Amino acid sequence: MAFCNSCGTTLDAGTKFxxxxxxxxxxxxxxxxxxxxxAAGTPPKQGGGNAVKIIVIVVAVIVGLGIIGIGxxxxxxxxxAKSSHITQKNxxxxxxxxxxxxxxxxxxxxxxxxxxxDLYPGAQAQKNGSVSMxxxxxxxxxxxxxxxxxxxxxxEFYRSKFPSANYSGQxxxxxxxxxxxxxxxxxxxxxxxxxxMIQITRVTKAS
Numbered sequence: 001m002a003f004c005n006s007c008g009t010t011l012d013a014g015t016k017f018x019x020x021x022x023x024x025x026x027x028x029x030x031x032x033x034x035x036x037x038x039a040a041g042t043p044p045k046q047g048g049g050n051a052v053k054i055i056v057i058v059v060a061v062i063v064g065l066g067i068i069g070i071g072x073x074x075x076x077x078x079x080x081a082k083s084s085h086i087t088q089k090n091x092x093x094x095x096x097x098x099x100x101x102x103x104x105x106x107x108x109x110x111x112x113x114x115x116x117x118d119l120y121p122g123a124q125a126q127k128n129g130s131v132s133m134x135x136x137x138x139x140x141x142x143x144x145x146x147x148x149x150x151x152x153x154x155x156e157f158y159r160s161k162f163p164s165a166n167y168s169g170q171x172x173x174x175x176x177x178x179x180x181x182x183x184x185x186x187x188x189x190x191x192x193x194x195x196x197m198i199q200i201t202r203v204t205k206a207s
Contacts, residue, residue: 112143123147139206145198151191
């Protein structure tokens with residue numbers, strides 16, 4: 001079945017002129033075209049195919065960005081690992097990285113000596129928890145001590161040493177905050193099982 005290219009009227013096979021508008025019918029007029037398409041002189045639109053193409057392109061872009069991101073993170077991690085150095089000597093472990101250094105010490109007495117804070121008389125330095133590190137221009141030292149005196153006795157000692165510190169206490173737990181951003185000292189005191197644990201942390205600008 002053929003259609004008139006001018007008005008879209010249905011034509012019989014072999015017709016040379018349109019019965020309605022009189023327009024000439026070219027030889028080999030496509031019989032499968034729709035009236036609207038024949039009148040416009042354009043083929044039917046393929047909207048579904050274009051939508052699929054767009055989806056495929058979007059997915060490809062997302063996958064490509066993901067691959068680039070993974071590659072970038074892997075490269076940065078590789079550079080950091082390559083620039084980091086680990087040294088061990090006399091019980092000390094030191095890790096130097098582009099962001100700073102972290103140093104642990106098996107000798108808590110040395111950490112305590114470098115702390116720069118008065119220690120409770122008779123308190124024994126504990127191996128677990130004593131550490132010093134320098135990161136992003138700030139040096140942090142933490143020492144853990146133990147005494148058989150009560151938590152309240154220890155709290156009274158540090159209250160005299162830091163009279164202007166922010167202080168809080170409840171039960172057998174006491175906390176002191178003293179200093180500023182350039183030199184901050186935090187002392188936590190906790191009594192349990194007839195003993196008192198003292199944790200002292202000092203944060204200062206690295207020299």
